[in-house]
Each structure stands twice: as C-alpha cells, then as structure tokens.
Amino acid sequence: MSYARHLEGIPNSLINLAQDTINRISSDLRSKDAIIEIPEIEKDFIGIFTDGSNVLAERRGAGIAIFSAYSIKYGLEGNKKSIFGHSEISPEDTLMVILPRFAMVSRANTIMRAFEFISTLMNFDRNIDFIVLDGSYISTLLDPSRVISPIYRDLLNILRSSSAEVQQNFSQVIDYLDTQITRMFDDIFGKGNLRTLPQDFIYNYYNIIEDIWNNTKDFMPEEALITYHNFIITLVEQNFSAWVLCKLLERAYREGKPILWLSKDSESRIITKNYRAINLSNDVSVLDFILRNGEILLMDKVKFLPPIEPMKNTVLEGENPLAGRKVYALTRKLANNIYGNFGGYSLVYVKYKNFVIQFTYPRKLIKKGEIMQIISLLKQISDEGYPEPLIYTHNRTVLRKQIVENLADGLFENCKRQGKNLLCNLISVAGRRLAGI
Secondary structure, eight states: OOHHHHTTTHHHHHHHHHHHHHHHHHHHHHHHHEEOOOOOOOOEEEEEEEEEEEEEEOOOOSEEEEEEEEEEEEETTEEEEEEEEEEEEGGGGGEEEEEEEEEEOHHHHHHHHHHHHHHHEEEEEEEEEEHHHHHOOHHHHHHHHHHHHHEEEEEEEHHHTTHHHHHHHHHHHHHHHHHHHHHHHHTTTTOOOOOHHHHHHHHHHHHHHHHHHHHGGGGGGGGGGHHHHHHHHHHHHHHHHHHHEEEEEEEEHTTOOEEEEEEEOOOOOGGGGGGGGGGSSSHHHHHHHSTTTTTEEEEEGOOOOOOOOOGGSSOOOTTTTTTTOOOOOOOOHHHHIIIHHHEEEEEEEEEESSSSEEEEEGGGGTTTHHHHHHHHHHHTTTTTTSOOHHHHHOOOOOOOOOHHHHHHHHHHHHHHHHHHHHHHHSSSOHHHTTTTT
C-alpha cells in the first residue's frame, strides 16, 4: 500500500495558508504577552499524581469490567526525586457486571473517574503542595450533561406526547430522584471507609437502581420504560462520580490545596476554532509549532472562559422538567456544590520539551499567580516533557484486555455450574465470537 499518494492530494495552497495562520497566531499571542518563559525554580515539594484505567469485555447482553486507579505522593526533597506514599484501587477488588448493554464504554469511564478521585482522597494529607490528575477538568464538568443528555432527550420526547397526568407525574419523579439519590448516597457511602468505597459502590449499585426503579416505574408510560431505566442507571453512575468529585474539591478548598488536570492529547479548539484555515485542528497540535521549549501560554490573557452554571446540569425545584432545554444530570445539591463553587475554570498550555500539554483547573482552588509556581515546580520532574510520576502511574494502572476476557469466561463457567440460565446467557460470549468473526 502506498501512503504517499494520500498526502499528495492535499493542496500546497492549503498547507501554506495554514502555516501563514500559525505565524499570525504566534505573533498575536506574543504581542499580548500571553506566551512567556517558565521561570526556573529549585524548590522541594510534594504532589499527588493520579491516573486510572479500565478494560471492558463486551458479552452477549452485558459488559464485564475491571478498574484500576493509582495515586502517588511524589516530589523533590533535597533536590532528590522521591516517592513519599501511594494508594491503589486494585482490579482484584473491582470486577463489575455492567447491565444492561448500552453505552458501556462511557459508563465504565465514568466509574473509573470516580475511582481515581477516591484514590486521590486516600492519599490526601496536609503535607502535599498540590494535586495533578490525568485528564481534563473541563471534560469532567461537561460530562454529566453530555453523557446523560441523549437519553434524557429521548425520554422527554416520549413524555411530551403522553397525557397531562404523565407529564405532571414526571415533575414528581424528578423531585423523588433528587431526594432519594441524595439520601441514599449519604447513607450508604457517606459514613464508610474510603478504602472500601469502590467495593461498597459495586455491591450496592443494583440495589440503588432497583430501589429507584421499583418506586417510580409505575409513573412512566409503557413506551418510556426502557429509556427511563437507562436514564436512572446513567443518573446513578454520574451522580456517584460527581459525589466523590465534590468531596475532593471541597477538601482541597478547605485545606488550600490546588488541583490541576493534565491532558497530553487535549481535543480543545479554543484558539484554533477562530481561524478558518486551521479550525479543524486542536490547539495542542498547532501550539507545538508556536511554543518554544520552556514556554507557557496563559489562556487568561487571551480569552476569558465563562463558568459552567449549575442550571446546565439540573432542574430546580418547581421548574417544569419538560420545558426548555434543561437536563437533569445531577442532584440539585451536587450541581450547586460543584458548579456553584467550582464551575469557574481556566487553562494553560505548557511546552516543557518537544510537545505541548494542557493543564485545566478550578479557578477557586488556585490563587492568582500560583499556577506559574506549580508549572515551574513540575518542570523539575518533566525532563522528557511530561511529569515523570504520571508516566509511572499510567504504567502502574494500565490493564490488558485479555485479563478481563479471561475473568469473564471464568464468571460464565461458574454461572453455568449454578444453573442460572438467563444470567449465564447475558454474560456469555458476544455474538461476534459465536459467529467466529
């Protein structure tokens, strides 16, 4: 196969136009003093660095997932790189059957994110200077409504064509969900041990969903039942992840500890979307050419990023959930605590060496000017352009797909011995394997 011909079809005029645009962006950013050199700092520090992973085996009617999260306290002491502690959520403790079979990849990622927050909290103490998590804070804020919105819209479309009584009932259902999820999470998870919280969630997961389902399904028309069931399942998952995130943000605020999210392949197009010649490119791919090694781009000097409001993720008491474009993705309490307090965010792009990475963070947790000090401290442990402890945590958490496939096969065989026919078929091998493809 010849690869060259696939590139030859791209007109030179387009490439030249893109280069001219990149040059113009560079000139514009530097004229605003948005790009500056990262100061050199030689100072001891301790940071928490966290990453996680999951692997999913897609079975006949379910998913089988395992999760891993690892958090280390890492920093400099007397100019020597050291690990000062760690916490781990092991795949041995997180085998989970995901039912029913829909959106399983995004659902598993939501649960994994919650486990990363838990692992970080397990490692949290007053001696740390800051926290760095793998990923994007912006995505973390947007995900609840983004993930649940398609299901919620489908449900609303069905209910809007139903009777006035059904529509009125839905307002009461939302109020019940809001009260019940808040109460159940506080009762089941609020008094427990952080180290057992992942297992507590997995153990109680279906009990929570079944309790909500049994107390609300009779208010739904028959044609809405499947969509409504998918909605409450996703609602429980999103709220659990947000519940743990809220605990992390609130503790960081109380103890004055900054939190940053680091993305090595950010999809953001905050800069490039305004330039026609490169508006399909993400920011980091363009900034690779603009930033020099050891430089930082301060987005606050380029554009103010408006906060994400609580109302984008919940329906307030007394509001009609069928009116407008509101999405009920989080309880009112969680939406207000997270977005009301930490919905403001900012970002910087950093080029330690050879390639650009993105840091996003809640404005409320990082004082003005503090971001530059943290970026400078991280430079001391980013010889290859990326903080070394996050490379370590990634390698520690990465899971092989074959592990969960073997576990799923073992679970299936055990199920057959117990004679649970329907459950066995749900977790049996997927159709493609049955068909030999």
